[in-house]
Amino acid sequence: MxxxxxNAGQLVTMTGPSGPRTGAxxxxxGMFRGGSVLVGDGKILAAGLSDFVATHPDADxxxxxxxxxxxxxxxxxxxxxxxxxxxPRLKDFELRTRGKGYEDIAKAGGxxxxxxxxxxxxxxxxxxxxxxxxxxxxxxxxTTTLEAKSGYGLDxxxxxxxxxxxxxxxxxxxxxxxxxxxxxxxxxxxxKGDPHGYLRxxxxxxLPAVAKEGLAKFADVFCDRGYxxxxxxxxxxxxxxxxxxxxxxHAEQLSRSGGAAVxxxxxxxxxxxxxxxxxxxxxxxxAANVIAALVPAANYFLGLGxxxxxxxxxxxxxxxALATDFNPGTSPCWNMQFVLSLACTQLGMTPxxxxxxxxxxxxxxxxLGATHGSIEPGKQADLIVLDMEDYRxxxxxxxxxQVSMVMKRGGIVHxxxxxxx
Amino acid sequence: MxxxxxNAGQLVTMTGPSGPRTGAxxxxxGMFRGGSVLVGDGKILAAGLSDFVATHPDADxxxxxxxxxxxxxxxxxxxxxxxxxxxPRLKDFELRTRGKGYEDIAKAGGxxxxxxxxxxxxxxxxxxxxxxxxxxxxxxxxTTTLEAKSGYGLDxxxxxxxxxxxxxxxxxxxxxxxxxxxxxxxxxxxxKGDPHGYLRxxxxxxLPAVAKEGLAKFADVFCDRGYxxxxxxxxxxxxxxxxxxxxxxHAEQLSRSGGAAVxxxxxxxxxxxxxxxxxxxxxxxxAANVIAALVPAANYFLGLGxxxxxxxxxxxxxxxALATDFNPGTSPCWNMQFVLSLACTQLGMTPxxxxxxxxxxxxxxxxLGATHGSIEPGKQADLIVLDMEDYRxxxxxxxxxQVSMVMKRGGIVHxxxxxxx
Numbered sequence: 001m002x003x004x005x006x007n008a009g010q011l012v013t014m015t016g017p018s019g020p021r022t023g024a025x026x027x028x029x030g031m032f033r034g035g036s037v038l039v040g041d042g043k044i045l046a047a048g049l050s051d052f053v054a055t056h057p058d059a060d061x062x063x064x065x066x067x068x069x070x071x072x073x074x075x076x077x078x079x080x081x082x083x084x085x086x087x088p089r090l091k092d093f094e095l096r097t098r099g100k101g102y103e104d105i106a107k108a109g110g111x112x113x114x115x116x117x118x119x120x121x122x123x124x125x126x127x128x129x130x131x132x133x134x135x136x137x138x139x140x141x142x143t144t145t146l147e148a149k150s151g152y153g154l155d156x157x158x159x160x161x162x163x164x165x166x167x168x169x170x171x172x173x174x175x176x177x178x179x180x181x182x183x184x185x186x187x188x189x190x191x192k193g194d195p196h197g198y199l200r201x202x203x204x205x206x207l208p209a210v211a212k213e214g215l216a217k218f219a220d221v222f223c224d225r226g227y228x229x230x231x232x233x234x235x236x237x238x239x240x241x242x243x244x245x246x247x248x249x250h251a252e253q254l255s256r257s258g259g260a261a262v263x264x265x266x267x268x269x270x271x272x273x274x275x276x277x278x279x280x281x282x283x284x285x286x287a288a289n290v291i292a293a294l295v296p297a298a299n300y301f302l303g304l305g306x307x308x309x310x311x312x313x314x315x316x317x318x319x320x321a322l323a324t325d326f327n328p329g330t331s332p333c334w335n336m337q338f339v340l341s342l343a344c345t346q347l348g349m350t351p352x353x354x355x356x357x358x359x360x361x362x363x364x365x366x367x368l369g370a371t372h373g374s375i376e377p378g379k380q381a382d383l384i385v386l387d388m389e390d391y392r393x394x395x396x397x398x399x400x401x402q403v404s405m406v407m408k409r410g411g412i413v414h415x416x417x418x419x420x421x
Numbered sequence: 422m423x424x425x426x427x428n429a430g431q432l433v434t435m436t437g438p439s440g441p442r443t444g445a446x447x448x449x450x451g452m453f454r455g456g457s458v459l460v461g462d463g464k465i466l467a468a469g470l471s472d473f474v475a476t477h478p479d480a481d482x483x484x485x486x487x488x489x490x491x492x493x494x495x496x497x498x499x500x501x502x503x504x505x506x507x508x509p510r511l512k513d514f515e516l517r518t519r520g521k522g523y524e525d526i527a528k529a530g531g532x533x534x535x536x537x538x539x540x541x542x543x544x545x546x547x548x549x550x551x552x553x554x555x556x557x558x559x560x561x562x563x564t565t566t567l568e569a570k571s572g573y574g575l576d577x578x579x580x581x582x583x584x585x586x587x588x589x590x591x592x593x594x595x596x597x598x599x600x601x602x603x604x605x606x607x608x609x610x611x612x613k614g615d616p617h618g619y620l621r622x623x624x625x626x627x628l629p630a631v632a633k634e635g636l637a638k639f640a641d642v643f644c645d646r647g648y649x650x651x652x653x654x655x656x657x658x659x660x661x662x663x664x665x666x667x668x669x670x671h672a673e674q675l676s677r678s679g680g681a682a683v684x685x686x687x688x689x690x691x692x693x694x695x696x697x698x699x700x701x702x703x704x705x706x707x708a709a710n711v712i713a714a715l716v717p718a719a720n721y722f723l724g725l726g727x728x729x730x731x732x733x734x735x736x737x738x739x740x741x742a743l744a745t746d747f748n749p750g751t752s753p754c755w756n757m758q759f760v761l762s763l764a765c766t767q768l769g770m771t772p773x774x775x776x777x778x779x780x781x782x783x784x785x786x787x788x789l790g791a792t793h794g795s796i797e798p799g800k801q802a803d804l805i806v807l808d809m810e811d812y813r814x815x816x817x818x819x820x821x822x823q824v825s826m827v828m829k830r831g832g833i834v835h836x837x838x839x840x841x842x
Binding site: 401 | 509511514515517518519520558562718721722723724726727753754755756758759760762765766767769770771772811813814816817818819820821822
């Protein structure tokens, strides 16, 4: 099936250099007024000014979709999410609204370990159903590719259960899921006081099993006060590399814990959060070409009143990606449009930088920059139509959903109206 | 047409005392597990446990809607909004993302007066079309009643144009619009340096014209530094009372400006914003039974990093309402669900308090407490179905829309699936 999208009021292509975008390149969106896109066999065949696209030999074989002057841009690539869990953490949430802090919530049996308990007690169908429900919401809101971390199992059986759920869901949902093994998310209760014992389990049992079944592309570790230390994080990520998994890291979220330095040392694809990163950390990340993935929705939800500075990171020359951090404890948000809003209102980023971070740089943060994240001939046809005239409106209106149509691998997977000429 | 909604997993009725809810009453949502609602002739006929509702004589004449275990609650009543404008203020927004402040934006021709210029240049069809587009978005997100302020006209002709647009829209959209005359929104350019001259125009020409055509239920004034002073606000609101319009006021938003005291003196229905209200102001508002309407989405959008304290206001005994403040300059947000999230994550309010503030207290802030804002026999049948099992999820998930069905005056005006038994 071929489609010719015509009459895009603004076509935001995100074309540019082949690597992750940094500096002034993050401010360029490659926009055409009055654009067309020709799609076939799941790929972009041509994109740009309508008169130019119409000259493509396949243009007259395509079914025409009239975009009606709306905005077309690449689907969002959300590079940091924990979307497989058993249930929302409403109790933690409610305690927080009653003024309780982290300690009180942990004492009341909340936090990551409560999600681990629920996942261990949950059957495969429940986890799959939850993930597919979430996937439908992501798609409706314009996300076409989503990272999916494990990390609520914390033993061999349950980490595999989560990753197999992701694999199974991938066969059903149109949302492209990129699996990440996060066995080192927290220390499970049965290893209390014995992080070394647990990490031996992670490195010697879980990682080989995950690699053997081909269940993950990335491995991640939560490097922070109360979680895993700098040397422990390095141990896990080096073991991951030995098993062919690419490293990612939760770094400098709760405190300056050395995660950024580890990311640079092991050559991580991305260092995520970075709330407490210092100039020295940024220099190391830049030198090692590590992408900075910011997840401000968690700061919002926890009411921290402070956010990682997107502005400073971009000015330091880093390639910044934006992600939801979708998870039941600290970021129950599946809408990348809201993350765009946060970037522009709280992180000091311009609309152009935010859109770049949510598409092409997100793709690079998942090792997919060559095939995803921009509308260019040869790339996968993942794109969205937004019900607006100006692409900046994607960052301006907030708290709602303005995605009108979603195309994944060249097929229409969501639409709020008829797009037929 | 009669409907019997059955199989609500949780039916949140918001039943309670007849007046605005304060203190512990704000924490009660009147919830039934396994509830039904019987609706007929636009009104609620019965609501509560299914077995009880089934005994109503009209129950077997009604068409059954199976809610499938989801949550049913009153439609949101959004008591503070400026939804009639000509275009979004993208330029102001973009300047702000580039670090420019209020002064720079004003110098670049932005701010309220730029919206006034656009409205004066806009034709009726454009304004009507914009308002109807916004109304559709409000409805989709669960708002069934919305205040609609004028205030971007600032002369007789254009203030009437805005209010007539609201009146015209009311005949088309299912969203109930409650019109408020806000002639004293800012000093128009042609009266620069002459606030008295402008207020004479407001009181002696606009108010009589608005009253004569029956175009507004309320009158509002922006009492703040750079806008209108305490005595000026009082002058406008007393004149409004003389013309049968009930007073509302933008109070203590940018500075402690005396608006709360004016609200108490003139017996305003609500005092809105209240970021800088002091304990003394709260005592005055409480003594005069003025509702505190909080609009935190504006704080969010402006990146202020601080919010009005819902907690303090409730603890001071005030009836708190929540609203979007939907407007093109400081709050381009139509989704009350996001305001619920702000209330719980940034304002120190519990989910129950937030829901109360967004429904029954919102209704009271529009003088509609006797007929709107709760699911009780005799009240207008304005209710929503949320795609969740627990009503607290309405405050927990954020940045998206979880409204699955909207019923206004007993008719289904939005639905994302078939609700047929």
